Structures are given as structure tokens and as C-alpha cells.
Amino acid sequence: MAPQDGLDTEPDPLFDSVELTGGDPIFERRELVTIDHLPTEDRIVGRDDQIKMIANEIGPAVSGAPPNSVMIYGKTGSGKSLVAKHVMKRSEQEAERRENDLAVAYANCSQAKGNADALQQLGQQINPSESSISFPERGISENEYFNRVWDVLDEFYDAAIFTLDEIDRLKNDDLLMILSRAGETGSVETPIGVIAISNKINYRDQMSERTKSSFGHNEYIFDPYDATQLREILDNRKDAFKDGKLGDAVIPRAAALGAKEHGDARKAMRLLRYAGDYAKNNGAEMVKEDHLLEVRASAEAERLRDLVSGLPSHTRHVLSGLAALTRQNNDQEWFRTTQIIDAYERVCEKEGTDSLTKDRIRQLLKELAFLEVTENRSNHGGKGTGSYKEHRLMWDAETVSRMHTRQ
Numbered sequence: 171m172a173p174q175d176g177l178d179t180e181p182d183p184l185f186d187s188v189e190l191t192g193g194d195p196i197f198e199r200r201e202l203v204t205i206d207h208l209p210t211e212d213r214i215v216g217r218d219d220q221i222k223m224i225a226n227e228i229g230p231a232v233s234g235a236p237p238n239s240v241m242i243y244g245k246t247g248s249g250k251s252l253v254a255k256h257v258m259k260r261s262e263q264e265a266e267r268r269e270n271d272l273a274v275a276y277a278n279c280s281q282a283k284g285n286a287d288a289l290q291q292l293g294q295q296i297n298p299s300e301s302s303i304s305f306p307e308r309g310i311s312e313n314e315y316f317n318r319v320w321d322v323l324d325e326f327y328d329a330a331i332f333t334l335d336e337i338d339r340l341k342n343d344d345l346l347m348i349l350s351r352a353g354e355t356g357s358v359e360t361p362i363g364v365i366a367i368s369n370k371i372n373y374r375d376q377m378s379e380r381t382k383s384s385f386g387h388n389e390y391i392f393d394p395y396d397a398t399q400l401r402e403i404l405d406n407r408k409d410a411f412k413d414g415k416l417g418d419a420v421i422p423r424a425a426a427l428g429a430k431e432h433g434d435a436r437k438a439m440r441l442l443r444y445a446g447d448y449a450k451n452n453g454a455e456m457v458k459e460d461h462l463l464e465v466r467a468s469a470e471a472e473r474l475r476d477l478v479s480g481l482p483s484h485t486r487h488v489l490s491g492l493a494a495l496t497r498q499n500n501d502q503e504w505f506r507t508t509q510i511i512d513a514y515e516r517v518c519e520k521e522g523t524d525s526l527t528k529d530r531i532r533q534l535l536k537e538l539a540f541l542e543v544t545e546n547r548s549n550h551g552g553k554g555t556g557s558y559k560e561h562r563l564m565w566d567a568e569t570v571s572r573m574h575t576r577q
């Protein structure tokens with residue numbers, strides 16, 4: 171047969187990493203180390219207390235009673251989304267067991283274009299197939315989305331839990347306020363609990379008094395993980411790899427790298443997956459500690475890309491300008507706003523795009539500082555010099571360049 175004959179000829183090195191069976195030479199279940207994978211309870215490490223606390227707040231919803239809304243703060247990769255999704259999933263199962271109809275939905279506000287878009291996502295998720303109500307992607311007002319969400323809730327559900335992730339990415343807290351106070355205002359009869367998540371503890375300062383009061387004292391702060399916890403998290407996903415394909419030193423090292431500075435489980439997980447991919451793509455027998463060092467820069471760039479995703483594309487140009495300034499001036503870290511605007515305009519010229527106004531760039535710099543990608547300070551100058559603002563990158567300039575060029 172022709173395909174058999176084909177095996178007698180020289181193998182094409184292009185497909186060296188594909189085994190004859192079509193299987194993966196390194197990974198057994200690669201999905202276990204992907205970021206979006208929702209691990210089962212036995213793989214969740216060190217967040218039992220937080221899971222219990224969130225469940226206590228929103229718990230009444232499983233019996234159709236009014237739940238409390240909660241706010242979760244914590245740095246990126248500290249397990250906030252994981253805990254919220256896990257509690258939602260278990261609430262849904264328990265409500266079903268108690269024969270109550272519980273609506274659960276999740277929206278990541280960093281990927282939503284605004285309040286209406288986030289609402290559309292929530293509406294779409296809870297809308298049962300037998301419903302005559304629709305949630306088109308565009309063409310209806312924010313108000314109309316609210317009305318349709320209320321209609322679906324009142325027609326089909328006993329209670330609802332909505333998770334709004336990265337809530338600080340929305341321009342205002344209207345969505346949070348309306349959803350968390352809907353019962354009080356009489357907009358809807360079905361009780362709603364909101365789990366709001368933010369990377370920014372100072373987001374509280376941006377919330378209106380009314381929103382703050384509907385979250386009462388239900389605020390939880392998730393601390394970053396230490397190296398031991400990260401190691402345990404990764405150890406629990408070891409079976410992502412085939413037997414004997416993961417070197418003993420890889421997990422401890424990935425945990426140590428993840429714990430350094432950030433305590434970020436996402437970063438540690440990404441390092442492990444990238445190292446596996448690197449080993450596979452380079453025909454290595456197994457994943458080794460050295461492979462982590464090869465992929466470290468890409469993992470960092472990816473983390474930064476995550477942080478700035480959802481911000482206007484010119485944010486990248488501003489960052490790129492600041493990175494270029496930092497690289498060109500070896501000893502210098504701080505740059506005045508006017509210097510950054512000049513550098514940004516040079517980037518725009520190179521990219522062949524029109525530059526934004528100076529005021530807009532000042533705004534983008536504020537957003538970057540809010541995300542802790544940059545920091546700023548006011549300088550009061552000397553006699554005869556007015557005060558001015560200076561900014562510095564909190565990330566390595568090389569990482570920023572990598573992100574910008576998508577290497």
C-alpha cells in the first residue's frame with residue numbers, strides 16, 4: 171500500500187515532533203496546564219477558606235433566597251477567577267439538587283467593549299433555548315439589555331449569581347451598581363448576587379458610595395502565592411506530562427520563578443507549559459530545567475500582554491516609546507511626560523499611524539500606572555521650574571519590546 175511504502179523513504183524533519191501514532195511525545199494531557207482550564211476541586215490548592223467564605227456570601231441563592239454580593243481583590247494569578255468559577259459551578263449543582271433554578275454567568279470585563287457588551291454576554295449565557303427573548307450583539311440600548319436580563323430572570327429563574335471579572339476595566343461602576351441593587355430598586359424579583367473581581371485594591375476609591383454600600387463589608391483580598399504553594403499547584407497538574415518526560419527540577423524551579431516578585435500561579439503554569447512546548451519543538455527527550463530559562467522571556471511578555479489587553483492599541487505605542495527611551499538612556503529610569511510623548515510620536519511615525527493628542531497620552535499613562543505597568547511621581551522642580559510628572563517602566567524594557575513586536 172502506498173502509505174506503507176512512504177515509511178521506507180527518509181522522514182521529513184519538519185514533522186519530527188509528531189509521533190507515528192499522531193500522539194504528543196511530551197504531554198499526556200496538555201489542557202491541564204492551559205490557563206483557561208478549570209481544575210477540579212482536588213487540584214485546587216490552598217484556597218479552601220476563600221472558597222468557603224465566598225460560598226457563605228452567595229450561598230442562599232442555591233435555595234432561591236437573596237444572596238450577598240462580594241468583591242474579591244488580589245494580584246493577577248492569585249486564583250480569584252478560579253475560586254469564583256468554582257463556587258458558581260458548585261452552586262449550580264447544589265441548586266439543581268435542591269430543585270431550584272439558579273442562573274449563573276461570567277463576564278470578563280477586560281474583553282468586553284463596555285457595559286452593554288458585558289450585559290449581552292451575561293444575558294446570552296442565562297437565556298434558555300426555549301426563551302423567546304434574544305440578546306443580539308448590537309442594535310439595542312444598554313437599558314434594553316437590562317430589561318431583557320430582568321425578563322429572563324423573572325421568567326425562568328429562582329435566583330442568579332453573576333461574576334464580573336476585571337471590573338476595573340469598565341469605564342464606570344454602573345453595571346455593578348445596577349446589578350447589585352436590582353432587587354432593592356424593584357427592577358426584578360429574582361434575587362441576584364454579584365461576585366466582582368479586581369486586580370486593583372484601590373478600585374474601591376473609584377466606586378460610588380451606593381455601590382460600595384451594596385457590597386457592605388464583603389470584601390476579600392487574595393494574597394499572592396509563595397513558592398511552596400505554587401509548587402503544590404504545579405505538582406497537582408504533573409499528569410499533564412507523560413511518565414518520565416518531566417525532569418525532577420522543573421516544577422520547583424518554575425514555582426521559584428513564579429514566586430519571584432509576583433507569586434502568580436498563571437505565570438508559573440505558563441512557564442511549565444511553554445517549557446513542555448519548547449522541549450517538544452526542539453526534539454528533546456524530556457523537559458529540563460534549562461528549558462524554563464529559554465522560555466522565561468516569552469512568558470513574561472505574555473503576562474504583560476495580558477495586563478494591557480483591552481487597552482487602546484496606542485497604549486502599546488506609548489509603552490514602546492518609553493521602553494525605547496529606557497534602553498537608550500542606560501542609567502536613567504524616570505522620564506518626563508513630554509519626553510515620552512516625543513518618543514511615542516516617533517513610534518507612531520514608524521508604525522505609519524496618526525498620533526493621539528497629548529491629553530489622551532496623559533490619560534493612557536494614567537491607565538498604565540493604574541495597572542502597575544508604569545509608575546509616576548510628581549517632581550516639584552527647583553526655583554523657576556514648574557512642577558512636572560515623571561514616569562518609569564516597572565517592567566524590563568526588553569520584555570516590553572518583545573510584547574510590542576509579538577515575538
Ligand SMILES: Nc1ncnc2c1ncn2[C@@H]1O[C@H](COP(=O)(O)OP(=O)(O)OP(=O)(O)O)[C@@H](O)[C@H]1O
Pocket residue numbers: 204205206207208209213214215216217244245246247248249250251252253368369403435436439
Ligand atoms: N489555588 C490554586 N490551585 C490550583 N490552580 C490555581 C490556583 N490558583 C490559580 N490557579 C491556576 O492559575 C491560573 C490563574 O488563576 P486565576 O485566573 O484564578 O487568577 P486570577 O487571580 O483570577 O488572575 P487574573 O486577575 O489575572 O485573572 C489558572 O489557570 C488557575 O487554574
